Amino acid sequence: MQESKFSFHLYGSEIFGCHVEPKVVTGVVVLVHGFGEHSGRYKAAVIPILTDLGLGVVTYDNIGHGKSGGKRGHCPSYEALLDILATVIDKAKELHPKKPLFLYGHSMGGNLVLNYALRRKEDFAGIIATSPYLRLAFKPPKWKMFLGKMLLKVLPSVTLPSGLDANGISRNPEEVTKYQNDSMIYDAVSPMYSFPVMDAGEWALANAHTLNCEALLLHGTRDQIIDHTATIEFHQKASNTTLKLYEGGYHELHHDLCKEAMLEDIHKWLKERI
Template sequence: MIVHYFNTESYGIPIHAGTVSPKTIKGVVVLVHGFGEHSGRYLSGVVPMLTDLGLAVLFYDNFGHGKSGGKRGHCPGYEALLGLLGEMLDKSAELFPNVPKFLYGHSMGGNLVLNYALRNEGSLKGIIASSPYLRLAFTPPKWKLVLGKVLLKIWPSITMPSGLDADGISRKTEEVEKYRADSLVHDKVSPMFSFPIIDAGEWAINNASILKIPTLLIHGTADPIIDVRGSEEFHKNNPEYTTLELFEEGFHELHHDLCSKEVFNSIQSWLRQQL
């Protein structure tokens, strides 16, 4: 697998990105990683699964993540996150013209791809949202929420520990250890990053019915980080265009969990139908 990296800039911040493409290109996927991690974590599992179907993949590190610039865990705002995603979609159309376009987002990335599709009319062929961050599975301490909302107004760029428990990403101990050892993974989050994401998750659930793009939602029933009921509600509000696949006892990163083979089979089956 040959990876072609490129650098660009958005909102004055350097962005690290790259592409992988099969010999025959049937479509292109823009991949959006989760909070605190980076796109490189998808190159050994998710990306090959997509290229095996003849899909090119464009991936990037979000603001304040991975090899992109910006303060760790901070971004210019939610509209900037959606704006960067739009720029990456445009870039994918430039690099891989005249083929179907898909979005694939995990966790925070799932929040972004769903909200982007809900707010922008476009020519997307389909969306895959993996454990989409629509609602947290745990309630942060009340003092932290109160303080965070105050800081959002007076110091939106200050960062605090996100509170994410790495043990919840996978039932495979080796995957948790890899996550903890990854120098590009961080646990910092600013009020400007966290609160708009939370609000956008609830907005997406409440407005799911306006989505007119085939969408696959995948979620583990034992996800301790993002509430599976958020995905269930999104699907309930739009059963016509969404397909919900639940994986019993699955943790947050299904692509790194014990059920990853079944997850990849489900994704590939759904994508074949769209293609």
């Protein structure tokens, strides 16, 4: 197993990336993390499942996250997030030309990979979206929404506490503690990061019927952060998706009590398509 790092400059920031390559490569996955976290949190559970299938894995820390540059919790625009993802996809193609290319996104990463496929119409071997951020599972206070929309017009880069309860990520208290003690996790978000992502989730739901590649959608039924019924809605509107629901599962399924079953479902779905 070989691991190498890379970086590139875009939108005035240096974006950190990493590539893990098995001895025999059957395909490649671009993995996109969720909001406030970083790509390193997928090394223990998710990446070994992918490399076991002979898949090279290309990860990156999004702008304003992890080891990448940019103001913490802020991005220039939603299009910037898609452009950064496009650059990483090009890197994956450069590393593994003519190999099947999959996208894997969690939470906000799920929002990005689904929107990327819907908007830019590239040919992918498949998409995996875990707990995709299509709609919040709770309603933020009205005053916070009003203030955020005002700030989006006048101070789009100012960051405010996200209000995320770390206990909602997993039923495993050890995973919650790891999350809370991770110095690279950031719990604040700018209006430019939050509102365009919310809008993109609704746009994806409205346009799910135009998805032109296969997708595996996975969600826990007790996700207190992202609404699992929105994932069901996306599945019902699309014609080529597979839906896996995990009874009682929390937001980070790959860190939850059901992670073995969830990772086995991903392994099986990918194996059938390589």
